[in-house]
Structure formats: structure tokens, C-alpha cells
Amino acid sequence: MEPRLSRLPGLPPASPACGLYVHVPFCLRKCRYCDFYSLAPPHPVSDYLEGVSAEIALAGKAGLSCDTVYLGGGTPSLLPAAAVAGILERLHGAFRIDTGAEVTLEANPGTVAGGQLASFRAAGVNRLNLGVQSLREEKLRFLGRIHGPAEAVRAFAAARAAGFERVGIDLIYGLPGESAGEWLSDLEAALALGPDHLSCYLLTIAPGTPLGRDLAAGRLQAVAEETAAELFLLTAARLAAGGFVHYEISNFARDLGGAGGPAVSRHNLKYWTGAPYLGFGPGAHSFLPPRRFWNLPDLGRWLAALRSGKPPAAGGEELDRGQRVLEALFLGLRTAWGVDLAGLREGLGWDLLAERAGAVAEFAGRGLLRVEGGRLFPTARGMLVAERLAVELS
Ligand code: SF4
Numbered sequence: 001m002e003p004r005l006s007r008l009p010g011l012p013p014a015s016p017a018c019g020l021y022v023h024v025p026f027c028l029r030k031c032r033y034c035d036f037y038s039l040a041p042p043h044p045v046s047d048y049l050e051g052v053s054a055e056i057a058l059a060g061k062a063g064l065s066c067d068t069v070y071l072g073g074g075t076p077s078l079l080p081a082a083a084v085a086g087i088l089e090r091l092h093g094a095f096r097i098d099t100g101a102e103v104t105l106e107a108n109p110g111t112v113a114g115g116q117l118a119s120f121r122a123a124g125v126n127r128l129n130l131g132v133q134s135l136r137e138e139k140l141r142f143l144g145r146i147h148g149p150a151e152a153v154r155a156f157a158a159a160r161a162a163g164f165e166r167v168g169i170d171l172i173y174g175l176p177g178e179s180a181g182e183w184l185s186d187l188e189a190a191l192a193l194g195p196d197h198l199s200c201y202l203l204t205i206a207p208g209t210p211l212g213r214d215l216a217a218g219r220l221q222a223v224a225e226e227t228a229a230e231l232f233l234l235t236a237a238r239l240a241a242g243g244f245v246h247y248e249i250s251n252f253a254r255d256l257g258g259a260g261g262p263a264v265s266r267h268n269l270k271y272w273t274g275a276p277y278l279g280f281g282p283g284a285h286s287f288l289p290p291r292r293f294w295n296l297p298d299l300g301r302w303l304a305a306l307r308s309g310k311p312p313a314a315g316g317e318e319l320d321r322g323q324r325v326l327e328a329l330f331l332g333l334r335t336a337w338g339v340d341l342a343g344l345r346e347g348l349g350w351d352l353l354a355e356r357a358g359a360v361a362e363f364a365g366r367g368l369l370r371v372e373g374g375r376l377f378p379t380a381r382g383m384l385v386a387e388r389l390a391v392e393l394s
Pocket residue numbers: 026027029030031034035036038073074075108131
């Protein structure tokens with residue numbers, strides 16, 4: 001199944017403005033597959049807010065123009081609405097944030113109560129991403145999520161009632177033993193809610209997590225690569241039929257028609273198009289071309305650095321030309337926009353069609369990509385193996 005490309009030319013081009021990411025490292029309980037940096041209760045919220053304010057003040061000296069803000073985690077919806085409003089205020093004070101900026105908050109369906117979502121909306125959040133993961137009870141239990149299907153349905157309705165016009169849903173598929181029929185019925189249940197955006201992630205089991213230990217001990221078996229590919233292609237086909245544009249390996253945007261175009265995540269586009277972004281909070285990553293750097297993934301050490309007036313970076317790097325070619329190919333082949341061949345040639349001196357003509361023809365023959373109008377486009381099957389293709393083509 002080819003990704004739907006027909007409406008992509010109508011999309012706004014990737015913005016050169018900066019994206020702002022705030023990592024909120026708190027969760028009520030650790031999910032069984034997760035290795036993101038997050039802390040179980042009790043949460044030192046005031047220490048965290050002090051650190052975020054200090055970090056924003058330090059970075060804000062750059063006076064960058066920004067047009068997206070993303071509060072991710074962890075579980076940002078654990079923060080009181082006043083704390084979210086405070087963070088947004090500080091960001092507005094330190095950066096030139098576009099009046100039409102996309103401001104997203106990730107919410108866990110098990111943590112949204114009462115008028116909290118309306119307060120987030122009033123604070124300036126205009127896009128909500130709900131970590132639903134599944135609408136099947138046994139799947140949520142296996143993943144160790146804190147919510148059940150009914151809470152997910154209630155959270156979605158509450159998001160609409162709170163005035164969110166853009167609501168996205170995250171789903172996970174490819175659990176050990178999950179059949180295509182089971183996954184498709186889960187996907188149907190999510191579609192019935194009417195989301196504007198769907199992120200469908202193949203379950204990855206990180207080593208050292210409870211599921212990782214089960215896997216290592218042979219108590220679990222990961223899904224076979226062919227099964228995963230079949231589920232991925234079924235997902236792409238079902239969502240294309242449902243009016244969603246498959247614009248990145250795991251991401252699908254409802255085609256709103258008219259000038260609106262697909263309801264893509266403008267913030268996440270920054271990561272895939274090489275645009276600059278700045279991250280705040282423990283473990284957050286930043287990219288100010290050509291340099292990328294990342295924060296200490298530990299709240300205590302991150303805060304100690306900030307209290308002594310230092311940037312809380314744990315490390316950084318500048319990519320050499322070969323790494324930049326590899327990255328441009330990998331990122332481009334993950335998206336339905338593909339790779340701009342002239343940009344690659346003029347920007348990085350890599351004439352792909354001259355250097356790798358044989359490999360391009362071979363992958364095109366295998367239905368993984370195609371060249372059209374000066375771009376290299378992946379098919380849906382090609383997106384799935386974007387990393388391998390990028391290595392072969394770089
Ligand atoms: S809610 Fe998200 S960040 Fe927190 S433990 Fe679960 S998967 Fe990880």
C-alpha cells in the first residue's frame with residue numbers, strides 16, 4: 001500500500017522556526033515496557049518547576065523565534081494547570097512565540113479529571129495527545145497502564161468537551177500473540193472516537209524493563225518481523241481508507257480538506273525535517289544546527305547544574321558530513337515527503353542518483369521506494385525499513 005501523497009503538496013512547508021519541548025518526568029507508575037526517564041511519586045514538582053524556569057531563562061537569552069511548544073513526558077497531565085500556565089508564560093517571556101503556535105500537551109487518560117483539561121485549554125494548550133495505547137482491557141493490563149478502556153473513552157470525550165479541536169491518540173500494536181483481527185478491532189474502537197491524529201507504534205520492549213526481563217528469560221516472545229510488517233501494512237491501508245494521511249512511519253493525520261490539509265503534528269515534523277528544537281527538563285534533547293545536545297537524565301543532577309547557573313547538558317555533538325547524509329536519508333525515508341535530492345546534492349555534496357544508482361534501482365524494483373520530481377519517496381513498505389535503506393544509500 002502506497003502512502004497517500006495526493007494532499008501532501010498542499011501542506012505548509014516545514015517551518016524554519018524553532019520548536020520548544022518541555023519534558024515532564026513524572027508518572028504515577030512505570031509501564032511495563034517503558035524506559036523513558038520518569039519518576040514515580042512522590043514528585044518534587046516545585047523543584048522541577050524551579051529548574052524549568054531557570055533553564056528557560058538561560059536558553060531564552062538566544063531570543064529565538066518559535067512556532068511549536070510540546071509538553072511531553074512522562075505524564076505532563078499530572079502537573080496542576082497553574083504549573084502548565086506558568087511554564088507557558090515563561091516560554092512566552094523568553095522566546096518570540098508565534099501567535100498561531102501549536103501548543104501540545106500529552107495526557108494520560110488515567111490522570112485527567114474534572115475541569116483540568118479545560119484549565120489546560122485556558123492556559124493556551126491547543127492540541128491534546130492522549131496516551132490511550134489500546135481500548136482492550138487485557139492489552140492495557142499487559143502493558144501495565146494505569147487506565148482502562150472506559151477511562152480512555154471518557155478522557156477523549158472530556159477533551160472535546162473542554163474545547164480541544166485537535167486531539168490525537170497514541171496506540172500500541174504487535175503485542176506477543178496479538179492477531180491481526182484483534183489489532184484491527186482495537187484500531188476500529190480508536191477510530192470510532194473520531195481522533196484528528198493517530199500515532200500507531202509497534203511495541204518495542206526495552207531491555208531492563210519488566211517486559212524486557214520476561215523476554216530475556218524466554219517467558220515472552222516478540223512478534224516475528226513478518227508479522228510486524230503485516231500489521232503495519234494493514235494499519236496503513238485501514239487508515240488510508242479512513243481518510244488519514246500516512247505522513248511518517250508511525251503517524252497518521254486526518255485529512256481535514258480545504259486549506260487545513262492533514263492535521264499533522266507540526267512539532268514532531270521538526271524532528272523529521274531537520275528544523276531546530278530546544279528541549280527543557282531532565283533528559284530533554286535539543287538541536288540547534290549543526291549541534292545537538294542533551295540534558296542530564298536525572299532530576300537531582302539537572303537541578304544542581306541549574307542552581308549553580310550552568311546549562312544542564314550531559315553531552316553534545318556535531319555530525320560530520322557522512323552522518324548528516326545518513327541522517328537526511330533516514331529522516332526523509334521515514335516520511336511521505338521523502339528526500340529532496342537536489343537539497344542533498346547542494347547541501348551535503350551527495351549526488352545519490354550518481355553514487356548509488358544500482359541500489360536505488362534495486363530498492364525501486366523491490367517496491368520500497370521511487371524517484372519522482374527530484375525526490376526519493378518511500379512506499380509504506382519502504383518506510384518500515386527506512387533505517388536499512390538509509391544505510392545502504394549513504
Ligand atoms: S506513562 Fe508513558 S512515560 Fe510514563 S511510564 Fe508509562 S509509557 Fe513511560
